[in-house]
Amino acid sequence: MSADSISAIRPWRMIDRRKSRQIMVGKVPVGGDAPISVQTMTNTPTEDVAATLDQIRRCEDAGADIIRVSCPTAEATENFDKITRGAEVPIVADIHFHYKRALEAADKGAACLRINPGNIGSSERVAEVVRAAKANGCAIRIGVNAGSLEKDLLEKYGEPCPEALVESALDHIKLLQDHDFHEFKVAVKASDVFLAVAAYHGLAETVDCPLHLGITEAGGLIGGAVKSSIGIGNMLWAGIGDTIRVSLSAEPEEEVRVGFEILKALGLRTRGxxxxxxxxxxxxxxxxxxxxxxxxxxxxxxxxxxxxxxxxxxxxxxxxxxxxxxxxxxxxxxxxxxxxxxxxxxxxxxxxxxxxxxxxxxxxxxxxxxxxxxxxxxxxxxx
Missing domain, CATH: 3.30.413.10 (Sulfite Reductase Hemoprotein, domain 1)
Known part of the structure; x- marks a missing residue:
């Protein structure tokens, strides 16, 4: 019997995962009883399709389940379909303020849109993004970050805190639910491990959607891997989390390898x-x-x-x-x-x-x- 088989029958090694509803990011199930997926993000100029696809392939070889690609400009989304068609794994389009980039990416094959609905303008714009997501079978990832909290929440709480991150997430969730959209997952990231862990615990008690885990701006390969392992590992051990990204100042394939090492250490995934x-x-x-x-x-x-x-x-x-x-x-x-x-x-x-x-x-x-x-x-x- 292998070591992995032995560990599977030892109850003191079992993790009781939080019950979340499942969504689909392209062909990858996220949430429910699906394996915890490992994500990363490209750092090449998206306009350079060849370089971006080359990096995507290296990440796929490392085992990435889902890959995020930034779409800050119209030039970035102009040939986005070449990237989504050329990739073997689902591609998430990273959108911050320009709702039209979300519409363009959805039409060109994005499996998921990373947005904060409250950051893209009026309710009409949110409705347009939702319509595009529904029409193209896109999921949405709400990405709350302690470094970019809304001004009113900073004024209310005085500083980034778990309550502020959770309230921001709930506000963004409501914007989607008001438009009858429910295929979303949520992240409440912070570079401070204690802040991130507390925010995720608070959110996990409040919603049933899948949660995307990460310690943002974690640092370089060694320091960032340690910091991410402490934060992400803490939450996974508590049963929280359906998909993860290790954010490192390193090549994206290294993020994938560290992510799998975290999951392997906890007996949640086996690869390699x-x-x-x-x-x-x-x-x-x-x-x-x-x-x-x-x-x-x-x-x-x-x-x-x-x-x-x-x-x-x-x-x-x-x-x-x-x-x-x-x-x-x-x-x-x-x-x-x-x-x-x-x-x-x-x-x-x-x-x-x-x-x-x-x-x-x-x-x-x-x-x-x-x-x-x-x-x-x-x-x-x-x-």
Whole structure:
């Protein structure tokens, strides 16, 4: 039994997800009992279709379920249909103030419109956007942000606070509901972890729509990943959240990878290789740090969920290896023990170790995929 299978039957590892209604963002279900989706956002000029599609493909390879693209100008939406047709995943059009950009993006294949209804002007303009969304099967994502709260709410509360973010979200929700539109999800983001978490908890108690989680402007790759993991992880652990975006000052595919690592750590999604490795010490029989770095880089193409333990010595190595699909522990004289399905199997020399482990992982992934394919065919035959 794999480590993922074992964790599935341990009640102290279970997360009781908040019950939310489900909407569709293109072909991706969001909310209800659907898997928590991972999103990111392109940073290329949208007018440059080729560059934008190239970045989208890298994000798709990293596992992105939904990708957001900014549409600030008429030039950005002019060829937006080329982007939506060229992408494999649903595309969200990011709209802030110009309601016409929302109309154009909806007509050109956007699966979702990211707007704040109160920011685009009159009720008539909101009605136009709703009509366009309904006509084109678009969802809407209401995006409240502590850095751009409405002036009246700042005057009322004196500063961004959880109550202000929730009130802003409810005001925007009402604008859509007044026009009989209900295919929406909501975010109440802040760069302050405590503020964001409190706002999401408050909103989760008030509405049943799907919630889009994020700690906005989280920072660079390391700092932002830590900050996002604390904030998003806190909410997911509490059962809150239906889709996530990790906002980093880094390439968007890195946001996707961090997002999946958060979900994998909580047992909410399984994708690719889950690496268990030690921080290394003077007992290590090989360079653990450089080995793990190399393995993570060389195994990015593996999408099949499986586990790999890389331990520098035999203190904790055998125990960790028993819980993973493939394991290696450092030994003396340049020989290291390899474990398969938790059982000692063979030794490998230091010079051959990296290529050997990559080969074992690729072989195991292929076996798992074949088993899944056979199981699927058997189920179809039984039906």
């Amino acid at each position: 290789v889950r690496v268990v490795s030690c921080p290394s010490c003077s007992r290590q029989g090989f360079d653990v740090i450089r080995t793990v770095q190399a393995l993570e880089e060389r195994l990015q193409h593996i999408k099949t969920p499986l586990s790999l333990s890389v331990l520098g010595c035999v203190v904790n190595g055998p125990g960790e290896a028993r819980e993973t699909d493939i394991g290696i522990t450092g030994g003396g004289a340049g020989k290291h023990m390899v474990y398969l399905s938790g059982v000692t199997d063979h030794h490998v020399e230091s010079d051959d170790m990296l290529d050997h482990i990559v080969g074992l992982v690729e072989k195991k992934a292929a076996e798992i995929e074949a088993d899944m394919s056979d199981a699927g065919e058997a189920t179809e035959a039984a039906e």
